Amino acid sequence: MLRKNRVLLRLSQCSPGTAGGMPKEHISTSHEEDSLTDLLSLGGRTFASRLIVGTGKFSSPELMADALAASGAEMVTVALRRVDLDMPSKAITDFIDQRRYLILPNTSGAADAVEAVRLARLARAAGLPPWIKVEVIPDPRYLMPDPVETLKACEILVGEGFTVLPYIHADPVLAKRLEETGVAAVMPLAAPIGSGRGLKMEAAIAIIIEQATLPVIVDAGLGVPSHAAAAMEMGADAVLVNTAIATAANPVRMARAFMLGVEAGRAARQAGRSPELAVASASSPLTGFLRER
Amino acid sequence: MAFSDVFDTSLIHDAVERSVYARTGDVRDALAVGVQTLEAAAALCSPAAGAMLEEMAQRAHASTVERFGNTVALYAPLYLSNHCVCTCTYCGFSMGLDIKRKTLRIDEVIREARTLGQRGFRNILLVSAEHPKHVNAEYLAQCVAETKRIAQYVGLEVAAAETEDYRKYVAAGCDGVVLYQETYDPAIYAQHHLGGPKKSYRPRLDALERAARAGVRHLGIGALLGLADWRFEALALFAHARYLEKQCWRSQINISFPRINPSAGDFAPAQPVGDAQLVQLMCLFRIAFPTAGIVLSTREPAALRDALLPVGVTHMSAGSSTEPGGYAAPGNAGEQFQLEDKRDVDAMSQRVRELGYEPVFKDWAEMRSAPYPVAAP
Numbered sequence: 001m002l003r004k005n006r007v008l009l010r011l012s013q014c015s016p017g018t019a020g021g022m023p024k025e026h027i028s029t030s031h032e033e034d035s036l037t038d039l040l041s042l043g044g045r046t047f048a049s050r051l052i053v054g055t056g057k058f059s060s061p062e063l064m065a066d067a068l069a070a071s072g073a074e075m076v077t078v079a080l081r082r083v084d085l086d087m088p089s090k091a092i093t094d095f096i097d098q099r100r101y102l103i104l105p106n107t108s109g110a111a112d113a114v115e116a117v118r119l120a121r122l123a124r125a126a127g128l129p130p131w132i133k134v135e136v137i138p139d140p141r142y143l144m145p146d147p148v149e150t151l152k153a154c155e156i157l158v159g160e161g162f163t164v165l166p167y168i169h170a171d172p173v174l175a176k177r178l179e180e181t182g183v184a185a186v187m188p189l190a191a192p193i194g195s196g197r198g199l200k201m202e203a204a205i206a207i208i209i210e211q212a213t214l215p216v217i218v219d220a221g222l223g224v225p226s227h228a229a230a231a232m233e234m235g236a237d238a239v240l241v242n243t244a245i246a247t248a249a250n251p252v253r254m255a256r257a258f259m260l261g262v263e264a265g266r267a268a269r270q271a272g273r274s275p276e277l278a279v280a281s282a283s284s285p286l287t288g289f290l291r292e293r
Numbered sequence: 294m295a296f297s298d299v300f301d302t303s304l305i306h307d308a309v310e311r312s313v314y315a316r317t318g319d320v321r322d323a324l325a326v327g328v329q330t331l332e333a334a335a336a337l338c339s340p341a342a343g344a345m346l347e348e349m350a351q352r353a354h355a356s357t358v359e360r361f362g363n364t365v366a367l368y369a370p371l372y373l374s375n376h377c378v379c380t381c382t383y384c385g386f387s388m389g390l391d392i393k394r395k396t397l398r399i400d401e402v403i404r405e406a407r408t409l410g411q412r413g414f415r416n417i418l419l420v421s422a423e424h425p426k427h428v429n430a431e432y433l434a435q436c437v438a439e440t441k442r443i444a445q446y447v448g449l450e451v452a453a454a455e456t457e458d459y460r461k462y463v464a465a466g467c468d469g470v471v472l473y474q475e476t477y478d479p480a481i482y483a484q485h486h487l488g489g490p491k492k493s494y495r496p497r498l499d500a501l502e503r504a505a506r507a508g509v510r511h512l513g514i515g516a517l518l519g520l521a522d523w524r525f526e527a528l529a530l531f532a533h534a535r536y537l538e539k540q541c542w543r544s545q546i547n548i549s550f551p552r553i554n555p556s557a558g559d560f561a562p563a564q565p566v567g568d569a570q571l572v573q574l575m576c577l578f579r580i581a582f583p584t585a586g587i588v589l590s591t592r593e594p595a596a597l598r599d600a601l602l603p604v605g606v607t608h609m610s611a612g613s614s615t616e617p618g619g620y621a622a623p624g625n626a627g628e629q630f631q632l633e634d635k636r637d638v639d640a641m642s643q644r645v646r647e648l649g650y651e652p653v654f655k656d657w658a659e660m661r662s663a664p665y666p667v668a669a670p
Contacts, residue, residue, distance in 0.1 A: 084415060139543065
């Protein structure tokens with residue numbers, strides 16, 4: 001019931017009056033059915049939302065909490081290096097309702113496998129869920145992940161029972177190698193972190209999606225909801241967004257916009273797009289009558 | 294190869310001279326294509342660019358938010374010692390000066406660090422004057438290790454060292470090294486560094502590379518503004534930062550623009566740098582190095598610090614003391630220089646929030662050595 005109300009609320013918010021003259025109930029019912037059955041299955045859990053939100057760069061923890069709520073996300077990622085284990089009352093995790101959101105700790109700051117593994121263990125020891133987004137980034141400028149060290153870290157952490165989600169360059173072979181280690185998903189980058197440039201790695205991400213046996217979560221570089229929608233239309237299972245929401249002029253509205261973009265892209269993917277043609281194709285063919293005879 | 298092998302001051306001087314003739318169009322070109330070359334950097338520190346400061350500041354602000362978000366990291370300096378064997382004209386710790394000298398014992402270092410820890414700091418910069426007997430590498434490594442129990446991020450701003458000593462600091466948990474060249478002009482450097490190991494220009498110039506090779510993750514560079522022409526310092530600093538970015542690609546670069554403040558030596562800067570030039574410098578470096586940290590200390594007055602924050606600042610000190618022991622037991626040693634921004638950390642945090650930024654105390658986790666045991670399950 002709660003879920004239904006939420007869906008109805010969303011639609012009534014996004015379409016004042018009626019959309020295209022169609023009765024509101026009609027849209028919401030079909031949408032509701034979609035969203036009830038179309039769950040993201042990840043690491044043995046299911047999620048109705050396919051938008052994962054990052055918690056960095058917000059101007060205040062209160063604003064972050066509001067943006068998380070507006071995003072409809074059910075999973076949020078937190079850099080362990082930002083969590084003050086000595087001062088729990090001031091910790092960023094204090095502003096994240098863990099009944100509502102699964103916290104996905106990340107190893108931001110780690111420059112090699114040893115450091116990533118250490119951070120993951122610290123996160124678990126601190127009582128955070130045994131989920132870990134592996135980020136191994138030796139390059140502080142472009143923040144490109146190290147494929148070799150990422151693979152090593154994932155092997156160790158899978159072995160230790162973590163649900164592992166590696167952040168990777170859009171490298172199809174690496175994605176397959178990681179699948180073999182037992183990770184829960186792969187998270188290829190669309191463009192450099194925080195750049196907001198959109199699906200710069202589109203061709204490689206398409207190969208990763210085509211070959212995947214695990215969820216593919218497009219992470220990093222999505223700047224606007226249309227980028228997120230495009231990733232979902234390509235067949236991504238989910239997207240992760242942080243900077244584009246946190247540094248928008250109005251992060252709460254942008255969070256909601258991303259929610260809608262992700263939902264639109266997912267719905268379009270499931271609806272099955274019409275083919276892209278190099279030439280025009282009339283919607284009402286002039287010679288259709290010849291075939292009707 | 295080291296930076297001193299490729300750094301040619303005559304090229305910098307030439308670029309400074311040409312920058313005087315840069316036109317608005319040159320500045321716009323540099324802003325449009327990005328500031329990769331010395332020529333483009335020269336355009337952005339030109340008088341023509343000075344007239345376009347608002348445009349540059351808007352660019353710098355947008356770039357900072359994109360990379361760092363609406364946050365600013367707060368840190369505190371912890372002065373270990375003012376015993377010094379160097380004679381530097383501008384410094385309040387200079388050897389000949391009659392001030393109360395003190396080197397903190399380890400228990401005093403811990404007391405200082407705890408005091409800072411209680412105030413919320415998780416990023417502490419250990420600062421020391423240069424004295425081979427009182428402040429040797431073993432002492433510094435021990436200070437790092439002890440401070441690391443309280444703060445997750447520990448930086449060092451101490452004498453230039455050899456790779457071997459930097460390795461000791463890293464093994465103890467040192468995350469960053471700050472080492473200002475003071476001035477990149479060797480002749481002016483010689484006029485101000487009259488005695489002690491710091492007198493040697495070249496080993497200092499190459500020290501940060503040694504630190505990076507030893508595994509130091511964050512490199513802090515800067516020039517002490519007021520000694521030489523600020524445009525020369527800006528372009529030399531630009532060349533140094535570009536070099537480090539390429540050669541030490543695993544290390545994050547942080548840049549600071551310290552201006553000379555009054556100290557016990559009553560030193561008057563030969564070429565004082567005004568607020569507008571400081572803003573221009575900050576804009577130039579933010580635009581040229583969008584991923585570099587920009588550090589602003591309490592040397593500058595409160596109102597100016599507040600105004601500079603949105604331009605491009607990513608790290609600020611707060612509630613600082615430049616006197617060894619000055620947090621837990623103030624008044625027992627001479628300070629390095631006078632601070633302008635005397636707000637305590639709570640007032641500073643409050644102001645940062647009012648300005649629309651989140652003050653971040655902890656942005657680092659101990660990843661290498663283990664201050665407390667974390668075992669595999």
